[in-house]
Amino acid sequence: MSAVDTTFETLRSQGRKAFLPFVTAGDPNLNFTGKVLKELISRGASLCELGIPYSDPIADGPVIQASYTRVLDQNQKLADILKAAQTWTTELSAPIVSMVSYSIIHRQGLENYVTSAKAAGIAGAIVPDLLVEESAAFAEICRREDFSLIQLVTPTTPRERALQICETSTGFLYFVSVTGITGERTELPPEVVEQVGWLKARTDLPICIGFGISKPEHVKMLAPVADGLIVGSAIVRKIAEVEEKGEQAVLAEIGALADELITAINS
């Protein structure tokens, strides 16, 4: 069992649901990313997603895309991220999974990516551009190394296919709430509740919903059917204001947002 499996098992036994914040690694620097992760976990985040910046992130909206560009412009390397992660993960009480393009994994070598991420204390990967058809070789390595490979289902995924994805995904299933890219939305499509409910009746895998979630209203609508909720752009947007507002103010704002969302999730 990976640390992700253990986390969801504990949450289930306690009748609680997960809050999964997303943070871009190195925005605006790795030191601050470590502080944000610590803050989020101290507020009750069950698991954190660490976004590995990529030059061509086609599933990401302007907020996360801009954060990736900011980091890559500073010439930050994957090795720098892993080195920093190694120091954070020894202190953090919740697991970290990487959100990473297959372009990066392929370039590192599949096996090498998994072993070096594991060595840095990272418990798994969400690979937004790796479809189930292309994932056999990587999934095999992840299984052997007990590294969670979290796969995605979207509103456009046919139901049969969604079940097939559930079979190969480990850790949890990432259910994308909207047909679109990451980024905050005013409203989320109500069908997602029915779609996730249908899947939940057919799989034991924890299902977490992400994309577009930023408000307590979203959380209240989705929490009853989900095992966890993922929030990315709303946090990354706050981090983008560090230069203007200062680290302490931004950490406080992120903490307050986390409190608000976690309360809504478990209300």
Next chain:
Amino acid sequence: MSDPISAVPNSSGRFGEFGGRYVPETLTRALDELAEEYAKARQDPQFQSQLTDLFNTFVGRPSPLYFAERLTEHCGGAEIWLKREDTNHTGAHKINNTLGQALLTLRMGKKRVIAETGAGQHGVATATACARFGLECIVYMGAEDIRRQAPNVFSMKLLGAEVRSVESGSRTLRDAINEAMRDWMSSVETTHYIIGSVVGPHPFPLIVRDFQSIIGQETRQQSLENFGCLPDRVVACVGGGSNAAGMFYPFVDDSDVELLGVEAGGHSDQPGDHASPLSFGEHGILHGSYSYVMQNEDGQTCDVHSISAGLDYPGVGPEHSYWKDTNRVQYTYCQDAEAMDAFDTLTRIEGILPALESSHAIAKAMECARELGPEK
């Protein structure tokens, strides 16, 4: 006996090890639907005759195969013949693909089309096809390309297309593709993405190659008619590689015909100064397929440079990577200055103003003519 080199891709969109589909799950259903619809259209005589009719009466095909007599004399070597895709409606080969894909859009019942463009030729060709069939058209174009290709932007707007400026990254073709993909992520249920080159996830590299293969098919037949045999060597420029794929594909099983692809050499061999992934790049993933790509040791796509916006791209179609690694096609590169010289020469000697993209191929064709000698 092994399969002929033309027997690709397989059902997963693989050209040997290259190609495939590396995209977000959101796009899978639309790509499956497109692959299915194209497989049906390919077998449908009515679709084929509709496309042929458009090629003949709307595009003005076949385009001539022109004997460049004075250029041949100037080089003092083998005969140089030019396949005149510039005589097509809208002035480039891009229209062959956009008409085919516009027909597919109609078959799928979609009413909105998006496209990316670099030099603007694909944007104009998409806007033209959309105007012809009454489809809504949005073209993503890098801000840098909008600046250097202003006349094409004007044409697209006249044709009723909306041109959206892309300000991210290097503000060129690669970023325009990213933005078009992002649009498609949200609009995939009602919108078709007319990709302009033999790049992207399966089935795009197959579809675009097939629609562009009219170039090579005509050239093959015109060669037999004009000089009674197949050419000794065929030269084409390669950015994403749609014109070259269309030209080469009908010749790949003719082992006596040498094929030469010419990439954009920019101003030096240093990373960032050129756009030649087949000459200098690595195996990697970009824009949904596995191919040669210019990337750094972390898998981040590198900035590239070419004087010609249409070749200013860090990736290349997966079938070219397959042809390179199987040694069926030789690839070389031509620097900005050589291309400019070729542009000047052809313009003055033959009275033909070539595109800067094609000028790269002309420079190498002149070299080939000298090398092959007068008997060819």
